[in-house]
Amino acid sequence: MKRLSILYILVAIMAVSCSEETDLRSKDEHYERLAVEALITDQADRPQRVLLNKTIPYFEEASPSGVSGALVTVSDGKEEIRFTEKETGVYEAPEGYHGEQGGKYHLRIAVPDGDVYEAEATMPHNGYRLDAIDYAFAGNKTMGLDSLWTIAIWGKDMETTDYYYVTAGVNGAFYPFEMAEVTDDKYFSGNVINGFPIATLMQYSIMRKLYGDCAKYLETGDVVTLEAMTLSKDYFDYLMAVLLNGTVSAIPLFSPQPANCPTNIKGGDGTAVGYFAACPVVSASVTVDDPFRPYYKKAFTE
Numbered sequence: 191m192k193r194l195s196i197l198y199i200l201v202a203i204m205a206v207s208c209s210e211e212t213d214l215r216s217k218d219e220h221y222e223r224l225a226v227e228a229l230i231t232d233q234a235d236r237p238q239r240v241l242l243n244k245t246i247p248y249f250e251e252a253s254p255s256g257v258s259g260a261l262v263t264v265s266d267g268k269e270e271i272r273f274t275e276k277e278t279g280v281y282e283a284p285e286g287y288h289g290e291q292g293g294k295y296h297l298r299i300a301v302p303d304g305d306v307y308e309a310e311a312t313m314p315h316n317g318y319r320l321d322a323i324d325y326a327f328a329g330n331k332t333m334g335l336d337s338l339w340t341i342a343i344w345g346k347d348m349e350t351t352d353y354y355y356v357t358a359g360v361n362g363a364f365y366p367f368e369m370a371e372v373t374d375d376k377y378f379s380g381n382v383i384n385g386f387p388i389a390t391l392m393q394y395s396i397m398r399k400l401y402g403d404c405a406k407y408l409e410t411g412d413v414v415t416l417e418a419m420t421l422s423k424d425y426f427d428y429l430m431a432v433l434l435n436g437t438v439s440a441i442p443l444f445s446p447q448p449a450n451c452p453t454n455i456k457g458g459d460g461t462a463v464g465y466f467a468a469c470p471v472v473s474a475s476v477t478v479d480d481p482f483r484p485y486y487k488k489a490f491t492e
Contacts, residue, residue, distance in 0.1 A: 224257065224307060226455050226464035228297055230264065230289040231419070231471050232313065238264075238283040240273050242299065245463065256280065261300040266293055289468050291315045297466045305458035313468035317352025317375060317420040320472040321345040325391070325414050327482045337407055339391040339481075341416050343474075349380035353426035355419040355469070358389045360412055363403040372421075372429045389416060408481040415475040425467040428452050 227241040242257035256279020264271050264283065273281035289295060291313050299307040321344045328338040341358055357370035371389065378386065391414065397405035408414070421429070431451040455462040 224299075224301065224305075224455075224458060224462040224464075225254065226299065226307065226309070226453075226462060226466065228309070228464070228466040230295055230311065230313065230468040232289050232291055232469075233471050234286050234288040236288075236471075238273075238287055238289075240264075240281040240297070240299070240466075242279045242281065242301075257301060259302045261298075263298050265296045265298070267296075289313050291470050293468065295466075295468050301458075307455050307457040307462050309454045309456065309466035311425075311454070311466050311468040312422065313470060314352075314420050314422050315348075315350075316470045316472055317348050317350060317354065318418055318472060319346045319348075320416070320418060320474045323414070323416045323474045323476050324385070325408070325476060325478065325483075326387075327484050328390070335392050335394050337393045339408060339414075340387040341389040341391065341414065342385045342387045343416060344384055346382045347375050347378050347380060351375065351379060353421040353423060355421055355429065356389060357417050358391055358404070359415045359417065360391065360404050360406055360408070362413075362415070363401075364415075364417065365404045366401060367432075369401065369404075372426065372433060374426070408478050410478055410481060412478040412481075413475050414478060415473055417471060417473040419469045419471050421469055422467065424452070424454065425465060425469070428454075428465045428467075 223245040225243040225245050227243075228239070230238050240262050242260055242262075243254040244257060246254050256277075258275060258278045260275070260281070262273040262275075262281040264273065266289075271283050271287055273283050276282050292315060294310070294312045297309045297311070301307070323341055323343050325339050325341055328340050330337045352375045353373070354375065355370060355372055357365050359365065391405075391408065393405055393407040406412075428451055435451060451463065453463055453465055455464055455466065
């Protein structure tokens with residue numbers, strides 16, 4: 191009770207001390223930086239992309255503008271691959287290009303103003319063997335959701351300490367970063383996994399407007415896919431920092447948010463943001479036969 195009283199007093203003091211209106215907008219103080227989002231996977235059937243944008247002021251409502259006309263290459267020490275600009279700020283490798291587990295890659299970006307940026311990334315080996323997934327209907331009208339499904343996985347986590355980016359999709363449409371899960375394997379490291387409910391699918395009218403078919407109401411014939419990307423420890427730390435910066439809460443409670451996310455982009459004027467990563471991907475899919483089925487398939491539970 192004493193601790194609660196102290197907390198109430200602190201909140202009251204903060205409320206009084208913050209009653210004076212303060213304008214946090216800075217004028218002509220924004221320093222424009224290059225923002226890099228670069229990812230190489232081991233999947234030959236998916237585009238390998240480098241996204242280049244210019245940062246914008248914190249209070250700016252407009253979307254960041256892409257950086258056009260850059261020379262973007264990725265080298266593995268044996269050959270150098272040039273990425274072609276498909277649309278403003280979006281650069282793609284030639285069709286079929288992909289990385290390899292254990293491979294080391296060097297990214298080089300020469301922007302039109304003459305600055306050159308570089309980064310290094312090593313692709314880790316898959317930390318998880320994904321054998322199968324299944325879905326289960328978890329009820330409707332839960333926390334304002336129209337419907338909710340869980341996705342369970344079968345497979346084996348490797349004995350090494352690994353880090354993952356996990357996302358789910360419906361008919362090829364995947365949840366965006368803010369709806370995905372970034373996690374480590376400390377709860378099941380080195381173990382066989384049988385029917386662990388690792389993800390959820392949420393159908394909510396507002397979410398479908400925002401994210402499209404990944405938030406649709408499941409129907410017979412829909413294909414549900416779970417995708418797990420193994421991350422390097424540094425890339426995991428970067429994604430966790432991005433998530434923390436994008437939330438209003440922190441753990442422990444009242445702990446400070448990081449002022450800047452880590453980056454492995456070097457060169458130029460030394461102020462680029464973003465990350466260059468190389469990650470292997472595993473995925474599995476299941477076709478919906480009954481969207482209201484409450485239990486996982488018996489074949490996976492025996």
